[in-house]
Amino acid sequence: NAGVTQTPKFQVLKTGQSMTLQCAQDMNHEYMSWYRQDPGMGLRLIHYSVGAGITDQGEVPNGYNVSRSTTEDFPLRLLSAAPSQTSVYFCASSYRRLAGGRDEQFFGPGTRLTVL
């Protein structure tokens, strides 16, 4: 299994540009989520999905859009990039029901985004 993969690893944008951060998992996990991590901070939840076709907002959703058309993929779209969105973005996945030994969330390696 490749686990959770994210592309690209690094990205530099200009203010106002849009882009999509890709996230894919091959573990058949129902639950997927996006976090951002600013320097010296913990991770903050942006959006999450409990299954294909179902998404919901997390703690810091403004400026981001998500969709979930397949179980495997959960892309994150920046609609109009701003310097405040400079951060490291992590995607995570897990089984929807965290019990019976299936309690672990798996994180991708991250995308480092700089907005100038």
Added chain:
Amino acid sequence: DAKTTQPNSMESNEEEPVHLPCNHSTISGTDYIHWYRQLPSQGPEYVIHGLTSNVNNRMASLAIAEDRKSSTLILHRATLRDAAVYYCILRVTGGGNKLTFGTGTQLKVEL
């Protein structure tokens, strides 16, 4: 939301045990205690979790106080590869799979 409090940083020598404390005085009866760690330039990885009883796995042990207001992550023999930020997280009932990360404890391991 239930909150956790951890020391900002701790130091250990290699091959020695490390006890990482976490206070969660507002925990409710059905909240699970999860620990994740984040190695430099990597995404977080799961370490261990528990509800009431102490737990052991290949990576660590989790000791939970009887009143559940605190817990301790125990690394039995620290190695240089254990240098990371360790996050103590409460997975709250009704919160689904959401994890609320604090700033964690930066563990430094020295030779």
